[in-house]
Amino acid sequence: MVNGLAKVLPGKTADEEEMLELLAFNEKMAELGKMAAGVVHELNTPLSVIVSATQMILREEGLSDFVREMVDRINLEANRLAELTKGVLTFTRREGGGGEETDVNQVMREVLAFLRYEAQKRSIAILEDLDFRLPYIAAEANRIKQIFINLVMNAIQAMGHSGKLFLRSSRGPESTVMVQITDTGMGIPAEIVEHLFTPFFTTKGPGEGTGLGLYVTKRLLDAIGGTIAVQSAVGEGTTFTLTFPVAE
Ligand SMILES: Nc1ncnc2c1ncn2[C@@H]1O[C@H](COP(=O)(O)OP(=O)(O)OP(=O)(O)O)[C@@H](O)[C@H]1O
Ligand SMILES: [Mg+2]
Known part of the structure; x- marks a missing residue:
């Protein structure tokens, strides 16, 4: 492959x-x-x-x-x-879910509804702090869904069989909406951080990861004028912070 x-x-x-x-x-x-x-x-x-x-x-x-x-x-x-x-x-x-304006909370809820069973199976608690007064963002819902799936799956995989997943949405700097995904997983060593968005970079075993998730996520964000940043402490957990431009 x-x-x-x-x-x-x-x-x-x-x-x-x-x-x-x-x-x-x-x-x-x-x-x-x-x-x-x-x-x-x-x-x-x-x-x-x-x-x-x-x-x-x-x-x-x-x-x-x-x-x-x-x-x-x-x-x-x-x-x-x-x-x-x-x-x-x-x-x-x-297919489906088109349209150029998207409610990030709505997409987040759909992704969570879908992954909740997997999280439960692994004793991972999901804590939400979503701001429901946020404006729509200028991007297609399917793309956003894919971004959230990639990040939430990584978070779940990093925690293994227990932990907490925090999801926040809020107003970001300037005309942006900010989403933060935090896990209490293994964390990412500093020397690895710069490689995260490189295609095929993975620390997972064969068959477990292709190393494309974050690469694709970054590409999708670049395409819509969004940003992604990571903060992590080994043994404590990781936070990915995203910003999306607000729709006109
Ligand atoms: N939340 C996280 N906690 C700890 N490490 C992470 C986290 N997210 C990503 N990583 C690290 O970054 C690497 C690359 O992530 P990426 O999503 O691009 O690929 P992958 O998860 O290995 O495979 P794929 O997503 O293609 O199935 C992972 O292998 C892992 O080492
Ligand atoms: Mg991944």
Whole structure:
């Protein structure tokens, strides 16, 4: 995988940027897709039992109006839940969510709704301090989603099996919105910090990381006029601070 990509990189073809982004996106989505599949799998089995059992009851003759109404409701709600699990899967699709103005809190909530299960599994607490009076930012929601996923996934991975994840949104300097993602993970040694945004730089084992997450994140931020900065202490944790330009 990495070798194949390395061949593409020095070439600097016209589509290089698009391709890198796509590859990193697919990698991330494949990982998320696996987690989502786990949740959906666990939910779908009992849900389909509920749906078909209630349908069978409703086909019976001689039910009282009350029983019929209650079972009908159970059937309706179980169907609704089944739709919801499908919704989890559509999150990992690439299309949709266009538009050039984005509510960062909304995107953050979507990303969290999606990663909450993974965090819970690892005993990671999520603490939010979001300012809901923020203006919209000038960027496409899908791009922002990708940035948050990359950073939150890194944070979760850095904490392993316990910790705290803090998410803050506020007004930034000048006409910007600021987002901070803090973890209580292993931290980043000072000598590594300068390499973080280099393509393929990773400290994770083969199959665990491609080293493209932060590179792509930086590229996406550059493209929309945003910034990223990192503050870290080994053994204590890391904070990534982002700024996004406010929409006109
Ligand atoms: N929150 C963090 N805490 C500690 N180290 C981090 C954190 N975020 C990034 N890093 C370090 O930066 C490296 C590069 O991160 P990046 O997201 O670019 O790649 P990756 O996570 O290794 O792989 P990929 O994101 O492509 O799956 C990581 O391997 C890790 O060493
Ligand atoms: Mg990463």
